[in-house]
Amino acid sequence: MTRSVLVPSSLVREAEDKREATRKLGYVARAAAVFRADRLGIFADPDGERKWGDGFVETVLRYAATPPYLRKEAFGTRDELEYAGILPPLRVSAWTGSESSGSGSLRQGIVTQVGSDGRVRVNCGLQHPISLHVPPSMAVAEGERVTIRVSSRRPVRAKLVDEPLPGFVVTRTNLRDALDRPDAGYRVATSRHGTPVTVSGLSGIKERVAADGLTVAFGAPGRGLPDILDVDVQEIGAATGSTTVGEGAPTTDAPAGFDAWLNTIPDQGSETVRTEEAMFASLGCLTLTE
Structure with missing residues (x-):
């Protein structure tokens, strides 16, 4: 809906x-x-x-x-x-964890660099831009907004997901x-x-x-x-x-x-x-x- x-x-x-x-x-x-x-x-x-x-x-x-x-x-x-x-x-409550930066949260990110190895660098508000694998079903370009699911912050574990932006x-x-x-x-x-x-x-x-x-x-x-x-x-x-x-x-x-x-x-x-x-x-x- x-x-x-x-x-x-x-x-x-x-x-x-x-x-x-x-x-x-x-x-x-x-x-x-x-x-x-x-x-x-x-x-x-x-x-x-x-x-x-x-x-x-x-x-x-x-x-x-x-x-x-x-x-x-x-x-x-x-x-x-x-x-x-x-x-x-x-303070959009679009995350699934207990807080916006918690484990299992959804975050917006901006693609800052597209590599030739199927990976991209994404700024998603963590300490540094992170390198992520692009799923075969997705195509992303530099400057594009993407949705990221963060499963752990220490160490950082995250992945691109084909879901609407929070x-x-x-x-x-x-x-x-x-x-x-x-x-x-x-x-x-x-x-x-x-x-x-x-x-x-x-x-x-x-x-x-x-x-x-x-x-x-x-x-x-x-x-x-x-x-x-x-x-x-x-x-x-x-x-x-x-x-x-x-x-x-x-x-x-x-x-x-x-x-x-x-x-x-x-x-x-x-x-x-x-x-x-x-x-x-x-x-x-x-x-x-x-």
């Missing part, structure tokens, strides 16, 4: 400076980590961008999603990362392509104009997400998904107003290729809800289990 989160390139359009923009993106990355997202996709909204565009958003989110021990190797020094020190730690990946994506992925699952657009999520409706949502996975999209400050996608809010109401959230087949006439437009904060007490706040509220209810 795959969980994908989609955010617009205009995500930090209201930020007054780079420090504030970086802090906001840190909370977005935290939400993706807390709710075990597999992918964090950035879709284009050039009309909504202001000072900080998609290049800045992508770089900061990629940096946040990279383990601290690989950041210098992967990014070096970049202007976009001037305030990266204020990003909150993600944590989540950050990509630029076309929104239509993201919704058309075979593993997109239940495709949700979040909006205050959507169908209010209720306790009774959550059971149906839970079943859909558990069976198919989840893709959920969010808007930007002062520019919700209807504005970004040029969708008439009355069209949203006509498509979803007569349905019970989570029950039955997908709403095939939901605008913009989604299965549902949902209002996950139906009784909001603030005039506006920030994107990072909407992420915590929405993913909190959409990923509930028994």
Whole structure:
């Protein structure tokens, strides 16, 4: 079951400076980590961008999603990362041992050198880069991110494994392509104009997400998904107003290729809800289990 989160390139359009923009993106990355997202996709909204565009958003989110021990190797020094020190730690619990550096843990690594003998040197945050055998089923290139299973640290025993990287990946994506992925699952657009999520409706949502996975999209400050996608809010109401959230087949006439437009904060007490706040509220209810 795959969980994908989609955010617009205009995500930090209201930020007054780079420090504030970086802090906001840190909370977005935290939400993706807390709710075990597999992918964090950035879709284009050039009309909504202001000072900080998609290049800045992508770089900061990629940096946040990279383990601290690989950041210098992967990014070096970049202007976009001037305030990266204020990003909150993600502490992604993707390891199988009792701690991230413990025996049996999964770690990300970066291939620093490819040899001619079927071995590569990998920086994976241990004291020195380590030499590892490449399994016949794998092909790796210099600079590539790889997954390593560490079985012992003293002495170091580790191997390359053909498994997804721990944590989540950050990509630029076309929104239509993201919704058309075979593993997109239940495709949700979040909006205050959507169908209010209720306790009774959550059971149906839970079943859909558990069976198919989840893709959920969010808007930007002062520019919700209807504005970004040029969708008439009355069209949203006509498509979803007569349905019970989570029950039955997908709403095939939901605008913009989604299965549902949902209002996950139906009784909001603030005039506006920030994107990072909407992420915590929405993913909190959409990923509930028994």
